[in-house]
Amino acid sequence: MKQQVRTLMAAALLTAGTALTAPSVFAHCDxxxxxxxxxxxxxxxxxxxTPVLKWVRxxxxxxxxxGFKKALAVGKLDAARRQKEERHFFELLVKVHRASEGAPYTGVKxxxxVDPAIAAADRALVSGDDAELVRIVTxxxxxxxxxxFGKAAASRATADTSVEAGRRYVRDYVVFTHYVEALTSGGGTDHGHDAHPKTERHEKHGKSKHTHDH
Structure with a gap:
């Protein structure tokens, strides 16, 4: 079931026409x-x-x-400033976390x-039930x-009428078959990085580890 969800999620990203290598795709943590x-x-x-330290290196x-201690101290002394200081802490935490992923910080959203499928993925982890997630992504x-399929089938019907029509069919065919391949192979589902791609282990080798094969 886990592999099914992972391959479905990869296909869902392709359906949205989004490149799997774009950092913003996985930015729901901000x-x-x-x-x-x-x-x-x-x-x-x-x-x-302690609960937030797992998100940073x-x-x-x-x-x-x-930053946490400052937000906590100000909140205890001045209720009016609490919300402002908590916001500053949220921004700091997100910025540091995004940097650990090699992704740019673009503010707190x-x-x-969050994309509905990603929100469903988070809910599934909390509840221990992935039924809703499987339904949405399916x-x-x-x-x-x-x-x-519809586009490739339509262009195939006229593929031999001209060279340009043939090339149009080839483009549609490639898009269709690559999509099917992503579904059946699960390619790219791990996004090519660990939870913290710029950990000391990776930095020891002089670069973060990213492998994206498309």
Whole structure:
């Protein structure tokens, strides 16, 4: 089931016409209702920075802990400034986390800006049930297959009428078959990096590890 969900998610991204190598595709961690800031809220509520440290590299712990302590201290002394300082901490945490992924920081996004399939993936992890996720992604995949098949079938019917028509069919054929290949092979589903691609292990070799084969 896990492999099924992973291959379906890869196909869903292709359906949306999005390159798997684009960092912004996986940027749901920079939203107010994303998992990073959810853990930040928990940490502030408990007065314990531990829940957020998993989102950053070891060498960034000191910076994040310092920002956390400041937000916590100001919140206790001045309720009016609490929201502002918490926001500053959220921004710092997201920025540091994004840097650990080799991705640019583009600010903290509003709640509700996460793609529905990604939101469903987060809910599945919390509930331990991936039924909703499979349903959502399956519908996206079905639509993607139908659209690409229809276009390739239509252009195939006129492929021999001219060289240009033949080339149009070849383009549609390639798009369609590559989509099917992504579905059946699961290619690109790991996004080519670990949770922290710029950890000390990777930096030791002088570069982060990214492998994207399309």
């Amino acid at each position: 939203t107010l209702d994303g998992p990073v800031i959810q853990d930040a809220r928990i940490a502030l509520e408990k007065g314990d920075v 070891k060498q960034d712990e000191k910076q994040v802990t310092s 509003p709640a509700g800006s 519908e996206v995949v079905k639509k993607g297959l139908h659209e690409r």
